[in-house]
Amino acid sequence: AQTVTQSQPEMSVQEAETVTLSCTYDTSESDYYLFWYKQPPSRQMILVIRQEAYKQQNATENRFSVNFQKAAKSFSLKISDSQLGDAAMYFCAYRSGVGYGGATNKLIFGTGTLLAVQP
Amino acid sequence: DAGVTQSPTHLIKTRGQHVTLRCSPISGHKSVSWYQQVLGQGPQFIFQYYEKEERGRGNFPDRFSARQFPNYSSELNVNALLLGDSALYLCASSSVGTENEKLFFGSGTQLSVL
Numbered sequence: 001a002q003t004v005t006q007s008q009p010e011m012s013v014q015e016a017e018t019v020t021l022s023c024t025y026d027t028s029e030s031d032y033y034l035f036w037y038k039q040p041p042s043r044q045m046i047l048v049i050r051q052e053a054y055k056q057q058n059a060t061e062n063r064f065s066v067n068f069q070k071a072a073k074s075f076s077l078k079i080s081d082s083q084l085g086d087a088a089m090y091f092c093a094y095r096s097g098v099g100y101g102g103a104t105n106k107l108i109f110g111t112g113t114l115l116a117v118q119p
Numbered sequence: 120d121a122g123v124t125q126s127p128t129h130l131i132k133t134r135g136q137h138v139t140l141r142c143s144p145i146s147g148h149k150s151v152s153w154y155q156q157v158l159g160q161g162p163q164f165i166f167q168y169y170e171k172e173e174r175g176r177g178n179f180p181d182r183f184s185a186r187q188f189p190n191y192s193s194e195l196n197v198n199a200l201l202l203g204d205s206a207l208y209l210c211a212s213s214s215v216g217t218e219n220e221k222l223f224f225g226s227g228t229q230l231s232v233l
Contacts, residue, residue: 004161042226043207043209043226043227043229044122044224044225044226044227045162045209045211045224046224047221047222050221091161091162093161104150104167104174104175104213104220105150105152105164105167105174105175105211105213105222106152106164106167106175106177107154107162107164107222108164109161109162109163110161111159111160111161112160112161
């Protein structure tokens with residue numbers, strides 16, 4: 001079975017600084033996807049960034065980038081130029097590449113990291 | 120366009136009762152998934168439905184059931200409620216249920232079982 005581990009329950013960063021959130025996962029599959037989701041107090045899960053396992057290049061989305069180490073099964077999120085609006089719970093998630101007809105929307109989430117941004 | 124909408128937003132029930140939670144996907148989306156998020160944990164997958172057929176089921180007891188209607192909206196039913204069923208229930212939708220798609224989440228229904 002696949003597992004996702006986030007070992008940092010809480011992190012804090014100064015506004016405009018950079019912070020890195022850690023995530024490790026365990027799987028025997030070769031085809032999968034990794035995600036970072038943000039959950040603000042509104043409770044809605046918002047996709048921050050995604051990475052396909054077959055792609056060697058690390059994904060980037062504006063101030064958000066990942067460090068994907070496939071052999072080490074590590075998937076960290078870097079937030080640059082942190083803003084007050086980045087304060088939220090961040091979840092790392094895994095999805096199997098099951099192909100059409102399977103449970104394609106089954107995500108396995110970690111326990112989350114609560115990020116505080118100090119002004 | 121409206122996002123994924125869930126109703127009600129909050130609900131209080133007592134042990135042994137039954138509850139029905141509702142989800143309306145984004146217009147045009149045919150796949151709906153349900154997740155349970157217990158306080159302090161990440162969401163756990165309960166069900167996925169696509170075109171009214173069950174695509175997948177997580178490790179939940181038979182007290183949990185769901186269905187999808189012709190308009191692609193969905194209901195999650197939980198029978199014989201237990202205290203441990205207290206959680207945030209999230210619904211997510213996607214267009215055609217392929218693995219390349221983005222999932223869109225609603226803001227959830229907070230269920231409290233007393």
